Amino acid sequence: MSAPQKRSEVPSTGESKEPTLAGDSQSTKTPIRRFDFGFVPILSHLRHDPERPFHFGLSLNLFFGLASTLTVGNLYFCQPILVRLAESFHVSNKDVTIIPTLTQSGYAVGLLLISPLGDLVRRRQLLLLLGCLIGAFTLGLALSPTNKVFAGLSFLMGIFTVVPQIMIPLAADLAPPERRASAISIVFSGLLLGVLFARVLSGIIAEFTNWRVIYWISTGLQFANVFAMWLFVPDYPAKNTGLSYFGILWTMAPYAVTEPALIQCCLIIFLSSAVFVNFWVNLTFLLSDAPYHYNTLEIGLFGLVGAAGVVTTPFIGRFVDKLNGWIATLIAILLGIVFQAIFTGAAGIHLAAIIIVCFGLDVAIQMNQVSNSSRIYAIEPLARARMNAVLVICLFLGQVMGTSVGTQVYLKYGWRYSGVLALGFQGLMIVLLLLRGPHAPRKLWFGWSGEKKTTTEDEKA
Template identity: 55%
Template structure:
């Protein structure tokens, strides 16, 4: 490890532009591993001489592997040093991708696909690390960079994979994946700083147990997950059924034109850091409320206007991409305020809820569309948006940590900046990283503005 990246109690790391680029690049091209296969299923079926039904299992296996990694690997970020864990994960995913590029056995390809999904959880280790390295006043901005990388990875993987396979071979797609992961490995090794492990007194089993416990003891987490499930379901339903809408009457667009609609999502990626800075100035609850109301409005636009004018589709696409990213960032900012020593576990539960929403949205959206058409499907997504607002309004912006329903703590929306000595950029937020979990979880309940982690009130 380079000496300049080694952790020292009296040394702080600046989460500046270079480190943001590394985090964004790593998120983009690691999460891309999950989506390279989707545009090349036909070339894969021809290369391995298998049916379409057989090759269609590959994306399912990758996503199943990803869910496994989220559940079993991501929580280890609260137990191990993140720099070393990230390097190990990238090395393993890179090695497995080499196997995908060279194997001639379809069974081996399927097994490797599952394992690639399992070990492609690096972005979910980077999210809590970004929250730790960035000062509280800039935490949402730091998280927005990683979320932007995730969205960009989904878009770029599908576009690049389709283009590369069109003019060469599916194997070249995986050679490309090997190359960019090598750059990720180099960037992480050269630029990502070391950071102390947070819970050296805990075992892996205890980490998993406390993660399960949080799902029934932390109101902020439960609220965020319920909102996230609905948001993810609406987003997945929209994009899955958009192909049917644009390919049928009255638009009758070609596959190429339909594919270009995915590029509209880049607007949301570009606006991510701007959204993050906006969230930094507010109690995250208010940013979530703004995003939920905006999502409701844009869902209404597609219910009313889609099928009548293409402008309604474009407007809805732009709005849904932008404000869903805003909602994700604000919810994550709230989550990471719960317990600085449990951010990896909290993030694992949060992302698993996103995964559940994707499955629900894809399944329900497709069935409703086929049975009742686009407008009924859009009506379901509108109901999802209404559910998000309902769940959010059950707890006020400044409720205590363990308050399930209520509005105590006032209505203040902007963060109060008070002087403190603990919140230093790139430094652990607790004075003792070996303190027991109960010392963190069982402390006095604080309101949103009293807790330095709940929106960054204590800023040096």
């Protein structure tokens, strides 16, 4: 890891475009914080000083992505080794299926109850605390004597594995507006790579040694990640010092029903994640059946094609930075329709079609995610963590819907109808996007005409 970025002596041009955060205004009246938790020293160049803003450079951005990769992998290590867990704990395969369910359920609880804290407390301290808890629960998983203990610890570990959902809004706060989508995309790509490589790494290690080795390695990685966060993550003031924890949670509900742009983005992300999961889950069935008849290892290699699509995410972020977020979302949906049409027409006939769709659909879905995230972060800087929590919960629910409905359609009607279902979701995304134009004022639910003029008047008001 390269050395942390030095502070810029003058504020970046992007900072003047943002409203002053509550924490920033308060930090001018209080001494510079020198310790985390009252006793852990903060390195001098990482201390928040309003007179010398911290420069969010590429090296720190890449570290955020790496930290997300290391953290989120804990949610997926268990999936390829369920049979090994059943053998080790002397239970049935059915008994261990509760483990990934509880892990994801814990993650959903964390999204709802932990990630909104990013709008209330200092993010550096929150990240360090979460990292230590994740490491402790991972150690517990490595030592688990029974299936029930392992399942319970998996649930608790899932609750606190929301580090990426703290880092993504933090990256949006630290990056200047002209680089915000790029910054978000790098962290988001790290999260996606963690999902992919955790499954691959877990399967390989469990094939040649005891499954507990996976969690021993992960324990070391989690505490190493905590140390790295102490070294590189800058201190940043709390954004809403006048709110309580329950006040933060309570305000999530009004945002979820009173912000037209947020609701539009959430519905689009819900459908987009359903399309994504529908494709990858049903791809296993398609490749294992005629005319391909691939084994599990061969099917798993297609995930590497998807990884190539994930690697393009930072370039997608740069592209989104140059566009209106609404336009970028439209392009992403249209790309998704093109690749989904290729799947629907030829996936069960030509292998090349599947390879093209593996790469192209991933690119389209990631562009959709980045552009919509960028749009919601522009709504209210003081509420980015809460809005991100609402968005990710919708993404999570979309995955559940895509898995359940998509597999039922595939098993009953086949791969082509599964593709038609996804095309229907893509078409509905277009409808939702077109209901509200690219320059609509914040509180306008539907409309296109006069957006630019109305927006200017609203800003003046």
